[in-house]
Amino acid sequence: MKETNALGDVSILGLGSMGIALARALLQRGARVTAWNRTRAKAEPLAAEGAALASSPAHAVQASAVVVVCVTDYPSTYGALEAPEAAAALAGKVLVQLSTGSPREARDAEAWARKRGADYLDGAILAIPSQIGRPESTILASGSETAFRKSKPLLEGMAGTVTYLGEKVGAASAVDLAFLSHVFSGLVGFYHGARIIEAEGLRVADLGAMFADVAPAVGAMIKQDADSIQAGTYESSEATLELCARALDLLLRQAREAGIDPTLPAFASALFRKGVDAGYGNEGPSALIKVLRQGA
Ligand SMILES: NC(=O)c1ccc[n+]([C@@H]2O[C@H](COP(=O)([O-])OP(=O)(O)OC[C@H]3O[C@@H](n4cnc5c(N)ncnc54)[C@H](OP(=O)(O)O)[C@@H]3O)[C@@H](O)[C@H]2O)c1
Incomplete structure (x- = not known):
């Protein structure tokens, strides 16, 4: 039986295809999830699955000790969290950034979060949404070790492998970008190979x-x-x-x-x-x- 709130409280901002998969994995593992999405209609199915829906980013931040953001990019994160009420609510929270970005953006985000009194962890998801919560998914994390310790059970609820890369906050996005470089160049190589095969009728x-x-x-x-x-x-x-x-x-x-x-x-x-x-x-x-x- 699902243990109630086994993983703790978490707020998730951003319910696109990845954010909703993260929220569902955590709900299934018994976390108490508060969810917010800019377009509310995308959040509504989660209410029936046990999530509390926040009416604003500020309400989402206030609801939990750990705040996970998974939106398009870092500027969208500021778009959601820069409103004074949301930024003020960040003090004392752990902010976990799971949107994809560059090492420089991670360093800037860490400084931004610290200025608002939040402990910051930068993360990168090496998986597609259907792999979330399954053994083949990986989340890399870097930044504050205390933020990592506090959010580790939640991260482990989202991915089969969770790897902490140390306090250099740019490390997770650096490894993520290196991984993407490898994956995309490998895919282009595969597509070229597929044309060779097609040309030979194989x-x-x-x-x-x-x-x-x-x-x-x-x-x-x-x-x-x-x-x-x-x-x-x-x-x-x-x-x-x-x-x-x-x-x-x-x-x-x-x-x-x-x-x-x-x-x-x-x-x-x-x-x-x-x-x-x-x-x-x-x-x-x-x-x-x-x-x-x-x-x-
Ligand atoms: N999908 C994947 O396979 C995958 C894999 C690894 C990492 N990621 C990373 O995960 C992150 C989210 O990806 P996704 O696939 O969930 O993308 P998505 O389906 O396009 O969803 C984007 C999300 O960002 C929100 N958003 C965009 N601009 C915003 C703004 N200015 N203010 C507030 N919210 C905003 C959207 O809200 P609305 O619904 O209101 O538009 C939506 O919730 C990205 O950084 C992506 O690189 C994705």
Whole structure:
């Protein structure tokens, strides 16, 4: 049986597709949830599920010790919380920001919250709404350790894995953005691969299944490259940067042969060629980081 208020009181501001999933996961685990959304109609179904609906951001902040915000972005957060009554109610509360933003926005938000007497935790959700509350979802958090301790049971009610990255408040969004960089560039690579498969009359669904199977091996390669970058040692007895550049040249040639949009291989091959031209061809592919460091 569901234990009443097992996780404590929480207010959730923002009930878009992610906010509503967070609220539902917490209600199902017995938290006492107060919810607010700018467009009230989106909040109404939650009342039938046991949430109290707040009539304003100020009322939501007043209702709970921990206030979770999950709106479009950081400016929208200020849009909701900057009204004097809401800002005044923040004193003594824990403010947990789960909207996506940059490390700089996290630092600014921490300073903003501290000025209003709130303890601030910045978070990042590595999941889609249907994964919330399930083992495959992850929430990263950084900032005040006391804020983390107070909100940890609630965060664990929302995600299968909760990782605290320390007091440097920009850490969660930095890791989130690095993750997004990896996911989106991987997806573009997959879509290009899907065009190669389509051009040969093969099944894209089979490619997806195969990629899912090899994901752990790709993860191991990434980890090896990460260790090499961290150590600053780029020698490789395996694949060289030159070999990778040649594979990308082949991808570009094949795209032209098959009439496939060459944007991705043209971009990637040009980048790796820069690495070869800079004299890193006999090092491992992770030496490409040295080219990217110069591009700032
Ligand atoms: N969806 C995902 O897969 C996913 C995954 C990871 C992280 N996230 C992050 O979670 C956050 C919310 O995403 P979502 O998918 O829930 O987005 P969404 O469905 O578009 O909902 C956006 C929410 O922000 C509110 N909002 C926007 N501008 C506002 C303002 N000026 N003042 C007050 N409220 C405002 C909206 O209120 P109204 O209903 O009134 O418009 C709505 O509740 C984003 O930062 C997103 O990057 C989402």
